[in-house]
Amino acid sequence: MTFKIPIFMDNHSTTPMDPRVLEAMLPFFCDDFGNAASRNHAFGWKAEQAAELARDQVGALIGASGKEIVWTSGATEAINLAIKGVAEFYKDKGNHIITGQTEHKATLDTCKRLEKQGYHVTYLPVRSSGEHAGRIMPEDVEAAMTDHTVLVALMLANNEIGTVHPINEIGAVVKKRGALFFVDAVQGVGKIPFDVNESKADLVALTGHKMYGPKGIGALYVRRKPRVRVVAQIDGGGHERGMRSGTLNVPGIVGFGRAAEIAKAEMATESVRIAGMRDRLRDKLFAALPEVFINGSWEHRLPGNLNISFAFVEGEGLMMAMKDVAVSSGSACTSASLEPSYVLRALGIGEELAHTSIRFGIGRFNTDEEIDYVANHTIEAVTKLRDLSPLWEMHLEGVDLKSIVWAAAEH
Amino acid sequence: MAYSEKVIEHYEHPRNVGSMDKNSDEVGTGLVGAPACGDVMKLQIRVEDGIIKDAKFKTFGCGSAIASSSLVTEWVKGMSVDQAALLKNSQIAEELNLPPVKIHCSVLAEDAIKAAIADYKAKQAKRQA
Numbered sequence: 001m002t003f004k005i006p007i008f009m010d011n012h013s014t015t016p017m018d019p020r021v022l023e024a025m026l027p028f029f030c031d032d033f034g035n036a037a038s039r040n041h042a043f044g045w046k047a048e049q050a051a052e053l054a055r056d057q058v059g060a061l062i063g064a065s066g067k068e069i070v071w072t073s074g075a076t077e078a079i080n081l082a083i084k085g086v087a088e089f090y091k092d093k094g095n096h097i098i099t100g101q102t103e104h105k106a107t108l109d110t111c112k113r114l115e116k117q118g119y120h121v122t123y124l125p126v127r128s129s130g131e132h133a134g135r136i137m138p139e140d141v142e143a144a145m146t147d148h149t150v151l152v153a154l155m156l157a158n159n160e161i162g163t164v165h166p167i168n169e170i171g172a173v174v175k176k177r178g179a180l181f182f183v184d185a186v187q188g189v190g191k192i193p194f195d196v197n198e199s200k201a202d203l204v205a206l207t208g209h210k211m212y213g214p215k216g217i218g219a220l221y222v223r224r225k226p227r228v229r230v231v232a233q234i235d236g237g238g239h240e241r242g243m244r245s246g247t248l249n250v251p252g253i254v255g256f257g258r259a260a261e262i263a264k265a266e267m268a269t270e271s272v273r274i275a276g277m278r279d280r281l282r283d284k285l286f287a288a289l290p291e292v293f294i295n296g297s298w299e300h301r302l303p304g305n306l307n308i309s310f311a312f313v314e315g316e317g318l319m320m321a322m323k324d325v326a327v328s329s330g331s332a333c334t335s336a337s338l339e340p341s342y343v344l345r346a347l348g349i350g351e352e353l354a355h356t357s358i359r360f361g362i363g364r365f366n367t368d369e370e371i372d373y374v375a376n377h378t379i380e381a382v383t384k385l386r387d388l389s390p391l392w393e394m395h396l397e398g399v400d401l402k403s404i405v406w407a408a409a410e411h
Numbered sequence: 412m413a414y415s416e417k418v419i420e421h422y423e424h425p426r427n428v429g430s431m432d433k434n435s436d437e438v439g440t441g442l443v444g445a446p447a448c449g450d451v452m453k454l455q456i457r458v459e460d461g462i463i464k465d466a467k468f469k470t471f472g473c474g475s476a477i478a479s480s481s482l483v484t485e486w487v488k489g490m491s492v493d494q495a496a497l498l499k500n501s502q503i504a505e506e507l508n509l510p511p512v513k514i515h516c517s518v519l520a521e522d523a524i525k526a527a528i529a530d531y532k533a534k535q536a537k538r539q540a
Binding site for chain 2: 312313314315316317320321331340350351352355387388389390391392393401406
């Protein structure tokens, strides 16, 4: 066995840092530690120069100029700045925002706060089945737009089911109606092609740690031509052209820049290799186990995402049995709320199946050998837990579980 | 969230997994929970002369749910039906060191043994009628 246990296969939650990224960052801790805002000495100049290079590297990954990149502490902050910043700046133009039901909580909860302040928000449902399951289509966006719509906020790819929205087509629709377009590109950038001009995005949220960079560094792309404005949400020294005050996290920025550079150079070959591993895992699981279901569109999906429901086996119990593998589950039991994943629910997947879902997130540092190990480990765990499952027993006896009046009305 | 050692121990070596003939007069079956809630327990007891001679379970749920039902089957074996009916979820939660978010697993296990006893008693009442 040439790999270490436990195996990390949860690359949508975060990614290990690429050693090349660490190498780029190291000088900026103890040697070149200057404050990028120090304009009058060599330490400051060096830090500023490094941050500017990283700006260009991150910009280049999405077809933007470095001048359009605003550094933030991460994607959550970038999303907050984009949505709140636009809503506030353009409030005289309109008070309607469109987003999707399967967006990240950073978007949904930001929109909910704006609703309390009097904005109107439309939460678009996603397609529930077929090739477009989990997607929002351009016509859905178009139908929701009104003369008061100032912002459409949608993700490039979903963090749970990996579904990729037709973002370029949606961008065209948004622009036709003259609204601004914000793309939460956290999960997709560096994995699938994305370009700010092809998508006509006005604002784009990014983060370092989902693309083998460091945690604690993110960016918001803010279009310059035509100029898009946001009201700053953090007050202070007026850094980042007044849009985000606070001393720059130079080592993080350098790392994010290097990570973006690597992603740009290697994405085309890497995505094929990762999709190959993902398909290998799917094929092995499907060959060995009956009653397993893919959640979300198979055709329009991130290369590293495999979200599967293993019917009759509860997700958290399954993760406990798969203790050698780090994955995640849409089961209620993994959250404090005891509600299963809202993303799976938005797809129209029944609660009973949502509780049985596992998300495998395959990344740069996984290997075929690990895939084979994880497949066998998963098959063993599912088989063991089905032997323990009263629902599996009833299924084998031909009992229709939907015909049963279940005793527990509460969770 | 870390699991207690006792939960892990029961989860990895569950006691008394299996099924009994639910149509037998000696067997009481409790099926509680719901798939939509992420927890379903089936707990069965076989009673002779008022004493629980055997107990079996199958559980769909998280590790704490599996451990709770495994523990209950272990405890009730050898108890009288009336003793078993007095079992409280707090005893299960305490024994397994369940965190607050998992207390519902112990509640479900208490419900399961109570439902199994009620089923057994209903069968006996029917036989005598």
